[in-house]
Amino acid sequence: MKKLHAALFGAILLGGLAACSPLPTLNALSPGSGLRSGSGLAYGDNVRHKLDVYSPEDASASAPVVVFFLGGNWSKGEREDYAFVGRALASRGMVAVIPDFRLHPEVSYPDFLDDSARALAWTVREIARYGGDPKRLFVMGHSSGAYNAAMMALDAQWLAKQGMQPNALRGWIGLAGPYDFLPIENPVTKPVFHFPTTPPESQPINHARAGTPPALLIAANSDKLVDPVRNTRAMAARLRAKEVAVQELYFDKVSHTTLVASLAAPLRFLAPTLDSVERFVHSDGGRITPGKTN
Template identity: 60%
Template sequence: MASAIRRRLSVLIGGVLLMAISACSPLKMLNALTPDGSFDKTEGIAYGSDPRQQLDVYVPRHPVENAPVVVFFYGGSWNSGSRSDYSFVGEALASRGIVAVLADYRLYPQVRYPLFLEDGANAVAWTHEHIRQFSGDPKRLYLMGHSSGAYNVAMLALDSQWLGAVGMSPGDLSGWIGLAGPYDFLPIQNPEVRPVFFWPDSPPQSQPINHVSHGAPPALLIASRDDDVVNPTRNTAGLANKLRAVGVPVQDRYYSRTGHATLVATLSRPMRGLAPVLDEVTSFVKATPTQ
């Protein structure tokens, strides 16, 4: 009875916050409500020479040696975003015993496709080389992203050229997690995204769904049923079905009380009652065999 009441209260609080954040800066509000007692944070580590090529590492306050590691990339249509906006993601993962790496990457108009993928690969390579200093296990390495960040990790996991350029391969990943990712979006409808991919001459090889192969790492794909920004049937379900067809282990999950933006917000403590995204991520990371 008590647990049922707590769940109802959590959903109610999440619903109230969902209405509140629509009237202010949602990410700042979530970060303001995020406690910092579960992690130690090292900020502003350079993985390249550009000011945008920096990352933060969140280590569980009481870390276990050889902890699993998740490198997270945020969304923003490849036009906006900052790792500092997603402290609640670092806290969420650290609270579950996972070392979290949150990386910035160059955005349009500074760069176009595929240069932000090169940044992502370099951030992953830095993590693979240095994460033991933060109690993380490079053999338990996962990628995770939301929206355009989910696109980035999909490309790193499915198209071997990006990690290959930094001396790694998708086989070095234990798995990857996509939240509301665009994996099959040609022709491009969003006017903000069109110049990023050279519309109307957007290359077919820019699409993650065109790089599916039998040797891809396991995937967890999560989406909102009512996502009106990235179609979940075409993108999440379509990619999951194609991965499944070639024998890649894949789980896909769909939730009703979230939208495109609020799906990642459910990782924050105030909004976890809306969908069990953090539970799914934790289970996937801790149950998937190492590569």
């Protein structure tokens, strides 16, 4: 009966999401147990160089840390809209960091990658104050945010500018990420990546190489915006060919948008997205078998 009620409530909620702004609705219905322990913290000089931190109630400077990059086609998105992600991760024993970064038309590729790396560098320096262990650092994102996460893990130049190396990351998590999208077809994306002269090095799949952090790649089978075969499946195959550990999952009851929404408490019946992220992070990217230590 509980499952039936959850499904009925979720169906009503999904219908409501189509009629209003979905992310604030999810935030309002997903109080969670994670605490926003830092709000509007500056990691740079720009007005968009701000981030929020969500800590577990019992964080003691040893919790794993997940930096989540928001989606929005590099042209929209606000960190406050993803409070439900921060609360969800914190409720499972992770410290979540959700940064804003500069968007088009203020900037274009690759400026938002510099911002992403800067947010990671801030996290390494400061996160112990919020209960997180900087040596247990993961990056995660949805859609265009998954692109940012992939580039942080795979293309060493961005972290190098901050005095870091990709092995500072214990793993990366991509939800419905675009990893191979040339030639660009989306008219919103074209100016972001300087179409038609988009450089091949802008594509995460071209940076797959040995020695990069383990990956958890999740996609919706019915994704109509980002082809899960060309992107998630192909990226997983390319990484495996380089002997990088990869876990890939495909869910049937979610779309491109509701995949990230399934992290919110009212919609978790759609897919075990949060459970999958929790297992990946707490197993240190698959390095630790449950019940054992590495």
